Amino acid sequence: MAELEVRGEEYEAQHVHSVYEEIASHFSSTRYKPWPIVEHFLKGLPDGAVGADVGCGNGKYLAVNSKVFIVGSDRSTNLVQIAKSHEPHTAIVADNLSLPHPLHSFDFAISIAVVHHLSTPARRVEAVKAILDLLLRPKSNDQPQSGGRALIYVWALEQKDSRRGWDEGHEQDVMVPWVLKGGEKVKKEKGKKRRKDDVPKPNEEERVVPVQEEKTFLRYYHLYKRGELEHDIEEAGGLVVESGYEKDNWWATAVLRGKE
Amino acid sequence: MKLLTLNFLTCAIKTCKSSPASFPLHPRDAELEVVEADLNLAFLKNILPRLMWDELRVIASELGLPALPETPPSKADLSIPSPTAPAPATTLQLDPEAIDAPENPPVVESDVEEETPSQTAVDLHRILLETCITEGKLVCGNCGHEYAVKEGVANFLLPGHLV
Numbered sequence A: 001m002a003e004l005e006v007r008g009e010e011y012e013a014q015h016v017h018s019v020y021e022e023i024a025s026h027f028s029s030t031r032y033k034p035w036p037i038v039e040h041f042l043k044g045l046p047d048g049a050v051g052a053d054v055g056c057g058n059g060k061y062l063a064v065n066s067k068v069f070i071v072g073s074d075r076s077t078n079l080v081q082i083a084k085s086h087e088p089h090t091a092i093v094a095d096n097l098s099l100p101h102p103l104h105s106f107d108f109a110i111s112i113a114v115v116h117h118l119s120t121p122a123r124r125v126e127a128v129k130a131i132l133d134l135l136l137r138p139k140s141n142d143q144p145q146s147g148g149r150a151l152i153y154v155w156a157l158e159q160k161d162s163r164r165g166w167d168e169g170h171e172q173d174v175m176v177p178w179v180l181k182g183g184e185k186v187k188k189e190k191g192k193k194r195r196k197d198d199v200p201k202p203n204e205e206e207r208v209v210p211v212q213e214e215k216t217f218l219r220y221y222h223l224y225k226r227g228e229l230e231h232d233i234e235e236a237g238g239l240v241v242e243s244g245y246e247k248d249n250w251w252a253t254a255v256l257r258g259k260e
Numbered sequence B: 001m002k003l004l005t006l007n008f009l010t011c012a013i014k015t016c017k018s019s020p021a022s023f024p025l026h027p028r029d030a031e032l033e034v035v036e037a038d039l040n041l042a043f044l045k046n047i048l049p050r051l052m053w054d055e056l057r058v059i060a061s062e063l064g065l066p067a068l069p070e071t072p073p074s075k076a077d078l079s080i081p082s083p084t085a086p087a088p089a090t091t092l093q094l095d096p097e098a099i100d101a102p103e104n105p106p107v108v109e110s111d112v113e114e115e116t117p118s119q120t121a122v123d124l125h126r127i128l129l130e131t132c133i134t135e136g137k138l139v140c141g142n143c144g145h146e147y148a149v150k151e152g153v154a155n156f157l158l159p160g161h162l163v
Ligand SMILES: [Zn+2]
Pocket: B011, B012, B013, B016, B022, B140, B141, B142, B143, B144, B145
């Protein structure tokens, strides 16, 4: 199904960005428990460390450590409006391939469940590179770990025990449904009218939306197979420090590779 | 959006990043708000070496805030040396009201020396972490692109032709 359209920026605008904007409040209400490895990474940072959370969503990870300073960014204005409440951090609206940060100025960067939404191999490597480029450079080439550190998390192809049941050998580019029920649907109808290029139809104000009506949104994901995240990190100029698997996800920490 | 954020923001347009004029972004038509926040001395001390002092001074003056000192404070400038002889514990018991008041928690003697923030630390905390831009624009000094700030959130999405 997805193969009929050309993947890339426009494809993601339709199959990732607009979906998150629509489902923001419902999505956010289901996203509050931090992944243990991310929590551990953030709690191990010294007071005053400065980092970026690329694709911060509702700011779930901005709530973990209030003694560091994180600039969270997300493509979805609705999610950033939720994320901005987490003190002492900041949340901004930005695209992860055009981040508004000076290069090599952060002690750490996290990007959790984001890179798998990029729809071509080149764009995924570009997204990883954009994260790595935020990190402080190592003090010298033979001490790569003295630089800033990134933690990246992506959805795994190998998750045969999960509800979705994907596993090795399955198609890696998939559309994953998100079902909105009742009240959320009413919200969506209201939000739609505010778009400037959307001419309101007569009577749209009065449109009654049955409370039980469901609406299904499909989000694009690239499911990562074993070793693929590490490959993308190396391709993007990074050096993998640690990597592993945590409940249906592949994760890796990385630093910048010194210049040869 | 806290002013400290501006220390870590530049233009989102890739070709601007190599130009020194793209940093810092310049606030324009900015509405400010002061939101009180807890002062964390260790945080301030650790963040100090990361501050682009000259650039922050420019921003403070553009926003009409009290001028920052010409040279950045040192870590030592941020705390008041703790008194050599601690007050006897009995003093507290003579003043039960002070103990009950939430802003005066009872002093607990411990091995860890609690440092007191200096006025310099309080001022720096006020400017960087308590002063927020709620509405306005952030302008790139290189290309002139304006990024809107609404409800305290800056938006860096670029129109298609600038990506
Ligand atoms: Zn610019």
